[in-house]
Amino acid sequence: RAREEGGRTLHYFSASMNSRAFQKVSMEKALEKALADQQFEVFYQPKVQIADERIVGMEALVRWRHPEMGLVSPAQFIPVAEETGLIVDIGRWVLEQSCRDTVQWQKDGFDPIVMAVNLSPRQFRDPKLLEDVLATLEATGLDPQYLELELTESMLMENAEEAVKMLRKLKDRGIHISIDDFGTGYSSLSYLKRFPIDALKIDRSFINEVNTNPDDASIATSIILMGRSLRLKVIAEGVETRNQLSFLRVMQCDQVQGYLFSPPVPEPKARELLVSLGAGGTSQKVA
Numbered sequence: 577r578a579r580e581e582g583g584r585t586l587h588y589f590s591a592s593m594n595s596r597a598f599q600k601v602s603m604e605k606a607l608e609k610a611l612a613d614q615q616f617e618v619f620y621q622p623k624v625q626i627a628d629e630r631i632v633g634m635e636a637l638v639r640w641r642h643p644e645m646g647l648v649s650p651a652q653f654i655p656v657a658e659e660t661g662l663i664v665d666i667g668r669w670v671l672e673q674s675c676r677d678t679v680q681w682q683k684d685g686f687d688p689i690v691m692a693v694n695l696s697p698r699q700f701r702d703p704k705l706l707e708d709v710l711a712t713l714e715a716t717g718l719d720p721q722y723l724e725l726e727l728t729e730s731m732l733m734e735n736a737e738e739a740v741k742m743l744r745k746l747k748d749r750g751i752h753i754s755i756d757d758f759g760t761g762y763s764s765l766s767y768l769k770r771f772p773i774d775a776l777k778i779d780r781s782f783i784n785e786v787n788t789n790p791d792d793a794s795i796a797t798s799i800i801l802m803g804r805s806l807r808l809k810v811i812a813e814g815v816e817t818r819n820q821l822s823f824l825r826v827m828q829c830d831q832v833q834g835y836l837f838s839p840p841v842p843e844p845k846a847r848e849l850l851v852s853l854g855a856g857g858t859s860q861k862v863a
């Protein structure tokens with residue numbers, strides 16, 4: 577804000593700071609109340625295997641249903657939750673809810689799929705992360721092989737030594753790790769080799785114009801090739817058209833996520849998608 581306005585007048589600057597500080601405090605209070613009053617919901621977006629167009633996973637994306645404001649998007653409240661530390665409690669709740677739903681789908685006879693849960697920097701730094709995740713798996717009865725944690729490049733690079741140790745501990749239990757928004761951060765390729773990860777998610781900014789912008793096409797193709805040669809799964813985010821899907825199929829990308837198949841949806845709708853698209857990749861099993 578200050579930069580936008582060029583810091584023209586001190587009056588304007590301090591007024592906007594005050595209102596921001598106010599917003600943060602009132603948002604923090606509202607988030608605490610939201611946790612206590614169970615105003616959070618988890619929406620699910622399918623990860624579709626390109627080879628057979630079946631659902632092989634779901635990503636849990638948190639939503640806040642505020643009594644007056646309606647549905648609030650994570651872009652609006654995750655940053656405040658992160659700053660205040662509330663993200664740790666919210667994240668624990670998202671993890672538990674999504675593990676429960678995954679177990680229920682299995683109990684209801686769907687072929688098992690992998691549940692992906694986003695971690696924020698604060699959660700990843702939390703010394704109790706491993707303990708919390710293991711306790712949640714235990715409490716919900718989800719087999720660790722059906723849990724995937726999505727992290728970003730910057731979270732890994734911030735303290736690479738510690739990150740490698742934490743990833744190893746999670747991997748040792750059978751939990752999968754993927755790198756979200758891949759291509760937008762600064763990860764050195766040599767580090768990529770050292771991190772015990774399973775999948776790269778190509779950021780949707782490279783997918784958007786993949787059929788018309790040669791630079792985006794090159795970047796997406798390079799990520800797919802690199803991922804394949806490092807034996808990582810590659811997932812494209814933000815796939816909205818059949819054209820984008822065709823490009824990704826030709827380039828041998830493994831999975832896609834995006835509005836083409838479904839936006840993030842509430843649990844009952846997610847269950848309908850498991851029925852209509854089918855759960856569990858067939859070619860995955862044959863391979």
Ligand code: C2E
Binds near residue numbers: 726
């Ligand atoms: P993300 O993990 O990269 O999630 C992908 C975002 O792209 C989601 O936005 C999803 O709704 C949106 N998206 C999916 N397909 C398409 C598409 O085809 N086109 C377009 N234009 N967008 C698409 P959402 O749900 O608003 O989440 C935004 C971000 O908030 C997430 O980015 C993630 O970083 C964060 N987030 C969401 N839920 C959680 C959570 O439970 N914990 C944490 N720590 N972060 C979360």
Ligand code: MG
Binds near residue numbers: 726756
């Ligand atoms: Mg994600």
Ligand code: MG
Binds near residue numbers: 756757779813
């Ligand atoms: Mg992403």
Ligand code: MG
Binds near residue numbers: 757779780813
């Ligand atoms: Mg993204």
